[in-house]
Amino acid sequence: MNDRQLRYLLTVAETRNISAAARKLLISQPSLSAMILNTEEQLGAPIFDRSTTPLSLTQAGECYIEAAKQILAIERDMMRKIHETTEHVSGPLSIGCSSATSSLMMSVFIPRFAKLYPDVRLSIIEDHAPMLGDLLQRGEADLLVTPSVFINDIFERKLLSREEVILLAPISFDPGHCEQLEDRVFRSFDFRILDNKPFALMKEGHLTRELQDTVLSQEMISPKVVLETERWETCVSMVENEMAFTILPYSRFKSDVIETRIRAYSFHIPIFREISLYWRRNSMMPKVAQAFIDFVDGEFRKMK
Numbered sequence: 246m247n248d249r250q251l252r253y254l255l256t257v258a259e260t261r262n263i264s265a266a267a268r269k270l271l272i273s274q275p276s277l278s279a280m281i282l283n284t285e286e287q288l289g290a291p292i293f294d295r296s297t298t299p300l301s302l303t304q305a306g307e308c309y310i311e312a313a314k315q316i317l318a319i320e321r322d323m324m325r326k327i328h329e330t331t332e333h334v335s336g337p338l339s340i341g342c343s344s345a346t347s348s349l350m351m352s353v354f355i356p357r358f359a360k361l362y363p364d365v366r367l368s369i370i371e372d373h374a375p376m377l378g379d380l381l382q383r384g385e386a387d388l389l390v391t392p393s394v395f396i397n398d399i400f401e402r403k404l405l406s407r408e409e410v411i412l413l414a415p416i417s418f419d420p421g422h423c424e425q426l427e428d429r430v431f432r433s434f435d436f437r438i439l440d441n442k443p444f445a446l447m448k449e450g451h452l453t454r455e456l457q458d459t460v461l462s463q464e465m466i467s468p469k470v471v472l473e474t475e476r477w478e479t480c481v482s483m484v485e486n487e488m489a490f491t492i493l494p495y496s497r498f499k500s501d502v503i504e505t506r507i508r509a510y511s512f513h514i515p516i517f518r519e520i521s522l523y524w525r526r527n528s529m530m531p532k533v534a535q536a537f538i539d540f541v542d543g544e545f546r547k548m549k
Contacts, residue, residue: 339386
């Protein structure tokens, strides 16, 4: 068994679909299928039960996948310990985050961090919150940067920022009378005038969509939803093109568009999104992970 074989079969076990695993691994489905068959021939037993949809593990497959996880964990731990023997910050660092967090923040942080530490080999894992928590718990991710809240005894948490959820409106929008509320970033107005106005929102099940629905309810807005998407950028683009309103956390990483291409307003009842860093409690903290924690914390402090 080699690393690639173990990682490929783990991906199939996680996705429970050979085609989906092949897309995620950026290889062809026939190549992945051939690798699975070759491994099963070496073992003398099937790993996957192909009679079920989605795929399921056989009893032998469960033993194989559990061993694969342990082997890869041992290898990661060995490499970390080797890199810890030097003062130089280097080695692998795997960071889990949501797609929104990746596009908004990691796209800013990663180039800066890589410039400071050119010998660090970075891997960014984009996934939904439950999967990210599992990756961190298994040691497949060293850190998480996420708005999700994990309440358990396994993870340590460092709060990085607390972002106010705001309305983004087309630059031509004029709400009439506005007022500046105390401790709020932007002015506010009677949001009921937005009834039946076009809104671009995140898809159902997205953490940001939960915030959007909460704000719409408390401000008594009945929107005309013209677009649902997985990406913040699409929502913002709809506003910039004067096609819709949207509701998003105020990210200082994208503050350059405020009042130049769109308008921003604060709601009467404040709602906030928190961005946190997570790592495993009571585990060895690699130098490279501590360097990233210190770096990100410093970047956020600069913006306060």
